[in-house]
Amino acid sequence: MLVSKKKYEELVLMNSKLEEDYQGIINEMRIEAEKERDFLINEIIGLKALSKLNEELEKKNYCILGIEKNELGDLIAVTSTRGDKANDILLYSLKENKYKSCNNQPRVLVSGKFLNKELKIDDIQSMEDNKNSGNGTILLKYLKKEAKRWGYNTITADLGTAEPKKLSKLVNFYEKNGYDVTLKKDETAGSVKIIL
Known part of the structure; x- marks a missing residue:
């Protein structure tokens, strides 16, 4: 199947956007986990x-x-x-x-x-x-x-x-x-x- 150059560029942009969104979600989860761990260590336990x-x-x-x-x-x-x-x-x-x-x-x-x-x-x-x-x-x-x-x-x-x-x-x-x-x-x- 052949894809036009314009369609290919759109797919590449969409792929990089998905990768950025994924990395953003992972980073947010990592930051939240670190905050929770620090809270448990310092405040609770x-x-x-x-x-x-x-x-x-x-x-x-x-x-x-x-x-x-x-x-x-x-x-x-x-x-x-x-x-x-x-x-x-x-x-x-x-x-x-x-x-x-x-x-x-x-x-x-x-x-x-x-x-x-x-x-x-x-x-x-x-x-x-x-x-x-x-x-x-x-x-x-x-x-x-x-x-x-x-x-x-x-x-x-x-x-x-x-x-x-x-x-x-x-x-x-x-x-x-x-x-x-x-x-x-x-x-x-x-x-x-x-x-x-």
Whole structure:
């Protein structure tokens, strides 16, 4: 197909305009990302809190897996051991440029059956007094990531409580986080499962 010289020049101009627009968008995104990173480092997280927390974690052979903001707006450091074996995941608050355990140290306690690739939640401690902090959801999010890294393909847990209201909250919590919930006929206990 032959193209006239004028049409060819128009196509070249259009191509260079598209390239300029693309570069402009990329530069704007880069500038915004840098601003957000600087804001997080300087205004929210606080290097002092991270440094102190890292010192404490190194003594226990733990490391920070990530930093998350919970539903209350607090920044939370998600931590676990450095090894490749299943281990507990704990949360620390980074509020006011200090680190501290929050809400009686939210954590998920696990044990694994590596032969059948099943990781079991033994206990999840993140109950808040009528406040939805979102710490439990953060724990389960990182548990999924770590379970994959540890080589598991299923996470399970047993549910049981004497209070039906608490069981209902647990069922909602696990379902909201993508787990399949199975209750016994009397609805006083059950189990949860997610395939990774």
